[in-house]
Amino acid sequence: MRRRSTALFGTSIALAAALLAAPAAQHAEAAPEPAAAGPRRLHTPEANPDAYRQAVRLALTGRLREAAGIVAMVRTPHAVWYGDQSPAEVERDARAVTRRAARAGEMPVFALYNVPGRDCSNYSGGGASDTAEYQAWIDAVARGVGREQAMVVLEPDSLALLPDDCGQDDDEGTLTAARYTEVNYAVDTLESLPGTRVYLDxxxxxxxxxxxxxxxxxxxxxxxxxxxxxxxxxxxxxxxxxxxxxxxxxxxxxxxxxxxxxxxxxxxxxxxxxxxxxxxxxxxxxxxxxxxxxxxxxxxxxxxxxxxxxxxxxxxxxxxxxxxxxxxxxxxxxxxxxxxxxxxxxxxxxxxxxxxxxxxxxxxxxxxxxxxxxxxxxxxxxxxxxxxxxxxxxxx
CATH class of the missing domain: 3.20.20.40 (1, 4-beta cellobiohydrolase)
Known part of the structure; x- marks a missing residue:
C-alpha cells in the first residue's frame, strides 16, 4: 500500500505539472496589451493551494478536462486580496508581489479589504479596529508597494455600504464620517506613490x-x-x-x-x-x-x-x-x-x-x-x- 500511495502521489505531481503548463502557454498567446510605457499585461499571483488540490483529485479520477479548467482558471490574472494580515505581513507580501510582477513586466492588482466595520459585520465582516489602526495598515501597504507599478481596488463595499446604510451608526454619523476619513487617507497615501493607481468603490x-x-x-x-x-x-x-x-x-x-x-x-x-x-x-x-x-x-x-x-x-x-x-x-x-x-x-x-x-x-x-x-x-x-x-x- 505504501508503494501504491507513493506512486499515486508521484502521478498527481506529474499530472499537475502538465496541466499547469498548457494553460500558461495558452494565456501567453492572448491578444497583445497596450504598447504604452509601463506593464503591458496583468499579473497572475500565486493561486489558492486548494485549487491545485482539487485539480489533482480530478485528474486522478480521470476528469482531466475539469482538472485543466481549474488550473487554467487560477492561472488567469486576478487580484491579490489583503485584509486580515498584520502591517508587517502585508508590507512584506505586497513588496514580494510587486517586485515579482515588475521583473515579469506585469501589473499587479491589489484588493484592499480592511476598513473598520467592513461588510457591515456580515459574512466577510472584520477589518481594522479603528481609524488609527487602519491608517497604520495602509502605511504598511504603501511601504510594500514602494515605487513599483500597481493597481489598487480600494475597499469593496466601503462607499456603497456605509455604516449608516446598515444601521450601525449613531445619530451623529460618527462611523460614517470615520469611513470617509479612512478612504480619503488611503487615497492620499497610495496615490502619492509614483506607480500606483487607486480606484474607489x-x-x-x-x-x-x-x-x-x-x-x-x-x-x-x-x-x-x-x-x-x-x-x-x-x-x-x-x-x-x-x-x-x-x-x-x-x-x-x-x-x-x-x-x-x-x-x-x-x-x-x-x-x-x-x-x-x-x-x-x-x-x-x-x-x-x-x-x-x-x-x-x-x-x-x-x-x-x-x-x-x-x-x-x-x-x-x-x-x-x-x-x-x-x-x-x-x-x-x-x-x-x-x-x-x-x-x-x-x-x-x-x-x-x-x-x-x-x-x-x-x-x-x-x-x-x-x-x-x-x-x-x-x-x-x-x-x-x-x-x-x-x-x-x-x-x-
Missing amino acids: TGHPDWHAVSSIVPRLVKGGIERATGFYTNASNYNTDDANSWYGRLISSCLAHVADGGDAAGCPDRTWPREDAEDWIRANVHTPPERMKHFVTDSSRNGRGLWIPPDGKYTDPEDWCNPPDRGLGARPTLRTGDPLQDARLWIKTPGESDGRCLRGTDGPEDPERGTVDPEAGEWFPQQALELVEFAEPPLLPGR
Missing part, C-alpha cells in the same frame, strides 16, 4: 443610482484618485458595467464643473436620452475624466434570478448557482474611460455561508453548507469553468 449597476453613488465618491476623495471600479464580486454583464461606468464618469465631470449630481442620467434612462444629456452637459475630454475598471470574474452568464417568492432574502449575490467565468482580464478594453477589465473576485472562493433567509445551516439553493467567505468552494469552481463565457478551454 461604486458597488454594482443594480445597487446605487448614479446620483446616489457620485456624492459618495466625491466625499471619498475621487478627485485625487485615478478613478473607480464597479461590479466587484458581482454578476452584471460587461455591457451593464461599462455603461454604468460611463454614466458615473460623466456625472463626476459634470459635478466637477459645478453641476448637480441629482440631474445626472441613471442606468434606468433610455440610452438615447442619456447620450443626449452627456453630449449637452459633459465637455471634459476622456483623458481628463475619471476612469474606471470592472470585474468580469463571474459574470459570464450574467445575473442569477432567484425563484420567485421562494426565499425571504434570496441573497442573489451570495454563491448563486450555475454562474460562469466572464471575459478574460485585460488592460486593452477599447474604451478610453475603462482602464481595465479585471478578475477582482478570486473565482472559486466562497462568498460565505449563504442562508437565503432560512435558519440554515445549509444553503437551500445548493443543499450543502457553503464554505466560509474566502475559502475554496470546489462545487462553485467547477460551475464557473463549465459555464464560462467565453469558454475557458478550447473545444467546448
